[in-house]
Amino acid sequence: MDLDKVSFNGQIVDMTEDEDTMAVEAHVRALVLLEDALKKKEWLLLDREIEYEKSQELDPNCPFLHQQLVLNLFHKLQEVQLLKNGDSAGKTYVYPNPDSVNIFLGQSFWESKEYLEQWSRPGTLILAASQILGYRNVAGTLTASDIYAAFETWMNHNGIYKNGIYTCCGEALRDSVCKESSMSHSLLPYMNEFDETDLKKATLDILWDCQKKCLLVEHIEKPQALLAIPEFPIITTSLVQELIEKLKQVKFKCDTRADKIAYTDPRTRNIIYVGNHFWKQKDYLSCGSRLGTIILYVAQLLEHPHLFDGATKDITSETTVEHQGSNSPRSFQEPLNESIHNHDRDPPLPLKNSTPSNIGDALFNKSKSETYGKCKHTADTICAAFEKWMSHKGSYENESYTCCMETARHSVCNKSVMRSCLSELESRLKDFV
Template sequence: MISGQNTDTTDMDLDDMSFNGQSVNMTEDEDTMAVEAHVRALVLLEDALKKKEWLLLDREIEYEKSQELNPNCPFLHQQLVLDLSHKLQEVQLLKNGDSAAETRVYPYPDSVNILLGQSFWESEEYLDEGSRPGALILAASQILGYSENILDTYGAGTLTASDICAAFETWMNHNGVYRNGIYTCCGEALRDSVCEESSMSHSLLPYMNESDETDLKKATLDILCDCQKKCLLVNLIEKPQALLTLPWFPIITTSLVQELIDKLKQVKFKCDTRADGMKIAYTDPRTTNIIYVGNLFWKQKDYLSRGSRLGTIILYVAQLLKHPHIFDGDTKDITSETTVEHQGSISPRSLKETLNKNIHNHNRDPPLPLKNCTPSNIGDSHFSKSETYGKHTADTICAAFEIWMSHKGSYENGSYTCCMETAPYSVCNNSVMRSCLSELQSCLKDFV
């Protein structure tokens, strides 16, 4: 029950409650805000229980064991959320008469009173970091005996009350916005709800089978190491002005490939087998070394080419290295549509023929895009090719391997028909990238 009317402190044993401050009557607006926050907190807890399959641990699973999934994530048991809901249904909300006081709860596990300070009324209305519903979940956790932080002594278990609050306000909360009656991240219509596509959900997904992970890592590392052996990479270009005479192509440096190799060795894979089936793969900004793969990932091609599993891994390792999908400023990413979704199409043979024509044409065409369209930045006086070389997006890095370095022949009878390479997970000595780099070397040699 929430009280905004009968809060006379003479009815309470203040010595037993041991709090600093005095409860006073709430205004009508404050009472309305408190009631709404109370209802929202209860609805959020109920929604988490409805979505327990994606957001909560089974009671039987030990909390310490769950930390193997993601040591930074505050996993919650179903029973804990149920206990929070029951406790919040019993509490009485009181207003602290000290205007400088923070929201607080009486430090006794059996208390049913939550004293609200001035910061409560100034908090966010809906679930978010520093929200009113989150504050009530924090208080209910303390009533259950969880310490506010790890330094307190009366807490229960490994979790703290702050962890439990963060589980809702940060880890289970929607990443999208509520627009036109639904959340943009997951399509949920309930305004006061938690998200099945949240970071908590991603953290609870199972790791990939160890043998599959080992095979994928080894194959991708073979690709990255092979491009080093075949000299399809460049070091720092001392004369970047020479690049202005060339059609655009993705220059991949030795240092970038080494970064990809080092990061891939740290990466773990998790499987998202949920029914939507729309995601090939993705990363979560809160997890620095995890790539999540969906059901469609396994339907991609085995060998390196457009729409391959190995190219997908390279793309998302690049994302983990903080390479964006678009360049900063006005310069657009001309390969944004060559990601693992592979929208549109282009013939590799046509691409190579066009490139060769450009290379041998002194009146050079504009920078060559990776798709049959004209980048919006062509002809823009503020756009400099020499400045964009080396400023890769994750997509251009992926395309460099899937399109520019990959074999154009098929792998038959133990070798590729285009160059007779016997290693199945390799790049091609006769690739488009080889032609580009040969022309680059010529330009650098002749450039004055």
């Protein structure tokens, strides 16, 4: 009897036919996942091992992996033999030794999930291979648990597998990782400080100016008055204050691979990702402007639903169409289960449904008459309120706008359509006294 079996006191037993099938399938899936990550290395992996501290500058919460590490995992998993720990309460064990080729599968393995997700059989095998290669739970280093989380959480698909493809990225391969995952987003570079400062200042100027020019509402004591006037979007003072506070926290990342204007990932905090088309938008507030896009995605970060997720905002038209490691060995005979998630990283936030049900276009006043005060805004209509209803209609000539003589370039218009609508609303409210 070899040393591995002696250490388990003769508890290695044959798998049942079903268990053997499950183990083989999980083994194949883990290998395919590792191979797919290597194929998508441009989106998901660092090209070489870099200092741990340097990788944390990109995203301190993300467990970045380099290509050679994933290749080592692939080669190790090709070598391993899967055995069954016969102890009914047994855990899954490995020998933390690069020469080891055995993974001892405990009862928890058979109860894990079939496809890659949290607590899955393929993920468990990737964790086991990481431990065999010597990755330990040591502060300040990449751990086996980090590698496990990198695949099960950070690289995994956000969408569901339906009709032969993943809804998030269109990938047809069932056992695959995602180009649009949080890992991909975390690898993106931050916008240069100069551009970010300019964009944030210009957008904040717009938000502060609409407060200054009283283009907002506080509270409508008689919301039935809204039914007597044409539809227009109602923006409250509290909403604008929330937009201001959130924008101050936002960071921007540049995704030159994305054929879109911008997007957010609900699993990452306070980040707006801008694509190549973002820079083709208009400089100043109007339909199809960069400042309007920022307002839209800041609103989405505030959890106002974006009804046109995945689409883009029309750049040229005046209509908003669809705004869119350590090599030290572990202690002998180490249980996997105790080390899973035994790390101090914050996982990505869970996704929230971005499309409301049965609320219609609730920002416009005829439906707001029933929901006023509950603020069932959408990010799209918040954006439209600024780009279409508050923006200047005149041109900027001789250092002022021809419509209202405002000199501030990044401003809203005191003679805008929004001002007319609010004046009519004020008049109607007097009729209800």
